[in-house]
Amino acid sequence: MFENLxxxxxxxxxxxxxxxxxxxxxxxxxxREVRLALLEADVNYKVVKDLILKIKDRAVGVEVTKSLxxxxxxxxxxxxxxxxxxxxxxxxxxxxxxxxxxxxxVGLQGSGKTTSTAKLAHYxxxxxxxxxxxxxxxxxxxxxxxxxxxxxxxxxxxxxDRKSNRCDEISKAGIKQATSEGNDVVIVDTAGxxxxxxxxxxxxxxxxxxxSPHQTFLVVDAMTGxxxxxxxxxxxxxxxxxxxxxxxxxxxxxxxxxLSIKAVTGKPIKxxxxxxxxxxxxxxxxxxxxxxxxxxxxxxxLIEKAEKAINIEEAAALEEKIRKQEFTLGDFLAQMQQIKKxxxxxxxxxxxxxxxxxxxxxxxxxxxxxxxRIEAIIKSMTLEERNNPKIINGSRRLRxxxxxxxxxxxxxxxxxxxxxxxxxMKKFSNFSSRAKMGKKVSPFF
Amino acid sequence: xxxxxxxxxxxxxxxxxxxxxxxFSGGSIDENFWEHMExxxxxxxxxxxxxxxxxxxxxxxxxxxxIKDVEELKGLFKNEMIKIITVENGALIEDDSxxxxxxxxxxxxxxxxxxxxxxxxxxxxxxxxxxxxxxxxxxxxIEQLQEWGKxxxxxxxxxxxxxxxxxxxxxxIGAAHARGTDIVLVDTAGxxxxxxxxxEELKKIKRVAxxxxxxxxxxxxxxxxxxxGQNGIFQAKLFNDxxxxxxxxxxxxxxxxxxxxxxxxxxxxxxxxxxxxxxxHPNDLQVFKPKExxxxxxx
Ligand SMILES: Nc1nc2c(ncn2[C@@H]2O[C@H](COP(=O)(O)OP(=O)(O)OP(=O)(O)O)[C@@H](O)[C@H]2O)c(=O)[nH]1
Ligand SMILES: [Mg+2]
Numbered sequence: 001m002f003e004n005l006x007x008x009x010x011x012x013x014x015x016x017x018x019x020x021x022x023x024x025x026x027x028x029x030x031x032r033e034v035r036l037a038l039l040e041a042d043v044n045y046k047v048v049k050d051l052i053l054k055i056k057d058r059a060v061g062v063e064v065t066k067s068l069x070x071x072x073x074x075x076x077x078x079x080x081x082x083x084x085x086x087x088x089x090x091x092x093x094x095x096x097x098x099x100x101x102x103x104x105x106v107g108l109q110g111s112g113k114t115t116s117t118a119k120l121a122h123y124x125x126x127x128x129x130x131x132x133x134x135x136x137x138x139x140x141x142x143x144x145x146x147x148x149x150x151x152x153x154x155x156x157x158x159x160x161d162r163k164s165n166r167c168d169e170i171s172k173a174g175i176k177q178a179t180s181e182g183n184d185v186v187i188v189d190t191a192g193x194x195x196x197x198x199x200x201x202x203x204x205x206x207x208x209x210x211x212s213p214h215q216t217f218l219v220v221d222a223m224t225g226x227x228x229x230x231x232x233x234x235x236x237x238x239x240x241x242x243x244x245x246x247x248x249x250x251x252x253x254x255x256x257x258x259l260s261i262k263a264v265t266g267k268p269i270k271x272x273x274x275x276x277x278x279x280x281x282x283x284x285x286x287x288x289x290x291x292x293x294x295x296x297x298x299x300x301x302l303i304e305k306a307e308k309a310i311n312i313e314e315a316a317a318l319e320e321k322i323r324k325q326e327f328t329l330g331d332f333l334a335q336m337q338q339i340k341k342x343x344x345x346x347x348x349x350x351x352x353x354x355x356x357x358x359x360x361x362x363x364x365x366x367x368x369x370x371x372x373r374i375e376a377i378i379k380s381m382t383l384e385e386r387n388n389p390k391i392i393n394g395s396r397r398l399r400x401x402x403x404x405x406x407x408x409x410x411x412x413x414x415x416x417x418x419x420x421x422x423x424x425m426k427k428f429s430n431f432s433s434r435a436k437m438g439k440k441v442s443p444f445f
Numbered sequence: 446x447x448x449x450x451x452x453x454x455x456x457x458x459x460x461x462x463x464x465x466x467x468x469f470s471g472g473s474i475d476e477n478f479w480e481h482m483e484x485x486x487x488x489x490x491x492x493x494x495x496x497x498x499x500x501x502x503x504x505x506x507x508x509x510x511x512i513k514d515v516e517e518l519k520g521l522f523k524n525e526m527i528k529i530i531t532v533e534n535g536a537l538i539e540d541d542s543x544x545x546x547x548x549x550x551x552x553x554x555x556x557x558x559x560x561x562x563x564x565x566x567x568x569x570x571x572x573x574x575x576x577x578x579x580x581x582x583x584x585x586x587i588e589q590l591q592e593w594g595k596x597x598x599x600x601x602x603x604x605x606x607x608x609x610x611x612x613x614x615x616x617x618i619g620a621a622h623a624r625g626t627d628i629v630l631v632d633t634a635g636x637x638x639x640x641x642x643x644x645e646e647l648k649k650i651k652r653v654a655x656x657x658x659x660x661x662x663x664x665x666x667x668x669x670x671x672x673x674g675q676n677g678i679f680q681a682k683l684f685n686d687x688x689x690x691x692x693x694x695x696x697x698x699x700x701x702x703x704x705x706x707x708x709x710x711x712x713x714x715x716x717x718x719x720x721x722x723x724x725x726h727p728n729d730l731q732v733f734k735p736k737e738x739x740x741x742x743x744x
Contacts, residue, residue: 036493039487039492039493039675040492040493040675041675042674042675042676045484045487045488108672108697108700109553109555109697109725110552110553110554110555110670110697111553112552112553139725140589141588141589141592141593141596142585142586142588142589142591142592143585143589145584145585145588145589146583146584146585146586146588146589147584148585149584149585150584153584194697194699194700195700195701196700196701221553221670221672222676223551223670223673223674223676223677223680224672224673224674225490225672225673225674225675225677225702225705225706226487226488226489226490226674226702227490227672227700227701227702227703228672228674230701231672231700231701248551248552248637250637250639251551251637251638251639251676251679252638252639252676252679253674253676254675254676256674257674276552368642369642
């Protein structure tokens with residue numbers, strides 16, 4: 001259903017020569033597909049309408065050049081329009097001139113406020129800040145316990161008052177504690193509420209008035225549909241907020257809700273959350289989100305992460321080994337550990353574009369547990385076995401499987417996979433000199 | 446029955462309702478009419494595919510039957526929608542035997558709260574109910590279910606956080622057999638449908654439940670948030686592929702979202718919709734009625 005837009009456009013323009021101008025009929029046909037893609041991505045109906053008009057204006061009469069195919073031309077225009085709608089630059093987080101800086105998180109029930117509070121704390125701790133988390137969700141059973149438990153895991157300060165039924169007072173007391181104990185950031189987690197629940201909206205207004213946060217973030221689920229705009233407009237009008245945190249982007253949601261909210265409310269998207277792990281909060285980049293909405297994957301993020309995680313010299317040495325067929329299971333292990341530095345395997349895979357031709361289960365086998373199993377197996381091998389897996393006989397296999405808590409079958413499977421991978425990599429390495437990315441990345445991708 | 450929902454919709458969806466009444470009251474059936482209709486359906490999250498299908502079907506019928514009257518078309522429209530979301534199915538809860546209901550869904554949709562609401566309903570109708578804390582992953586998930594157990598005065602079977610969820614289910618079913626429990630409600634950790642590892646964990650829970658019960662006793666229920674957009678189709682598909690779903694529960698219909706995604710889902714998958722959630726209190730749960738659901742939207 002979500003076939004890659006570029007493939008569809010390619011088909012539409014397949015008859016068009018590499019020279020000439022895009023005429024109105026061609027553009028209209030292409031824009032029908034663009035409209036479909038945007039609606040399937042949950043971009044708001046009205047936003048899509050405006051967008052299509054703008055794109056059409058720009059696309060008709062565009063000259064088709066040698067370097068870009070007509071499909072690429074249209075995608076480029078669509079992409080540019082999406083990016084400009086989402087804000088041209090990524091908006092950095094700012095702090096108050098007087099400590100502590102107070103952040104408040106608000107949103108609907110189940111949007112991911114509590115987890116985002118913890119993730120934001122982790123992010124800020126890594127920046128050298130010393131945050132205190134305030135649990136002001138007095139309604140959902142065990143919500144306070146949840147944040148307390150997360151703050152313990154993070155090793156950051158925590159405040160709440162289980163006896164109080166006034167979240168404005170809890171928040172104020174939390175800030176007081178932060179001030180006296182020298183926390184420079186306070187993050188207030190609030191109860192989920194419906195934007196049309198006047199009583200609850202009045203309550204959050206009171207909290208805001210009592211603590212005057214430096215920034216208020218609206219937390220929105222990336223899977224939200226057309227209603228996202230109504231929700232955001234109501235929160236803006238009744239409470240006002242400074243930016244968005246978009247959660248649950250690690251799934252296959254295109255996240256058109258975020259674009260729509262930005263387009264309608266003008267509020268920037270500050271962070272996106274890409275997983276259940278505490279380190280999965282990332283600064284938002286409009287261009288990457290545009291790619292995602294169009295179904296082209298987050299190739300840029302991946303490249304940047306790969307650049308950070310992979311030591312270029314090591315990668316070069318590895319390539320040499322691959323070419324010479326000297327790649328061992330030990331190298332394989334090292335390679336896997338590098339990939340892990342790029343984030344969880346789910347994150348990494350999530351950033352890759354999904355192509356229609358890709359076998360459905362191509363990525364299914366590659367998950368965290370699977371990686372851990374492989375790691376355990378290789379770690380249970382002697383150096384000799386890692387360098388020359390041919391010597392692994394029945395009794396060695398048994399020892400390895402016992403040592404790694406797996407079965408002989410698992411060990412066998414890995415050995416077979418390794419041999420196949422090695423073959424594949426040899427092929428791959430012949431192409432890698434032509435790789436367009438400029439920098440060397442992992443031969444596994 | 447659905448008056449609370451209807452009132453909610455009336456109160457909160459003035460825009461949409463007046464749009465629809467505007468659409469269906471007077472005026473001629475022209476290009477504008479159809480475009481407007483498409484807009485309404487898409488904005489209810491029914492999605493472009495199901496919407497096009499419905500609109501085309503109606504256009505064909507309007508032509509075939511030579512319909513000029515908007516009122517008549519309204520009737521057809523309603524019937525078409527009702528047809529899509531109506532699924533014939535057997536009883537989801539059997540009397541006089543043990544029932545195990547496994548609740549699954551993505552993070553934050555309302556699984557735990559819905560379990561509390563169902564427990565409240567079942568207990569009221571005289572069923573012996575047991576809750577199972579098989580979300581051993583999320584911080585304070587066990588405490589959340591325990592708190593509901595306390596409020597509703599119903600027992601909760603639990604292990605430690607980080608434990609094997611299937612083992613909790615195994616223990617709970619053992620206890621249920623011993624005590625003559627009617628209904629076991631299993632709370633599982635929220636997970637994105639794309640996470641293969643976590644889906645395996647659910648399959649294991651289901652395997653254990655099937656092994657420990659007689660045929661037909663285990664029901665797997667997908668909980669979905671009414672604000673969900675087109676991604677809901679993937680959620681339903683992937684959970685269904687992995688586990689085989691017996692029913693869907695649609696939550697948070699007390700907001701402004703219409704929950705139209707279920708129309709798209711039903712159009713493809715035909716999984717019965719069991720309950721709808723319309724608030725955070727234990728009694729905010731209603732049996733899903735296709736006719737009233739469509740009427741509540743169209744009114
Ligand atoms: N307004 C409204 N809120 C609901 C409804 N059902 C659940 N909620 C709220 O949604 C939030 C999340 O509900 P939970 O039951 O914790 O969701 P869950 O699916 O168990 O969440 P995880 O276990 O974290 O994946 C809570 O604040 C609930 O009170 C509903 O029908 N209407
Ligand atoms: Mg839960």
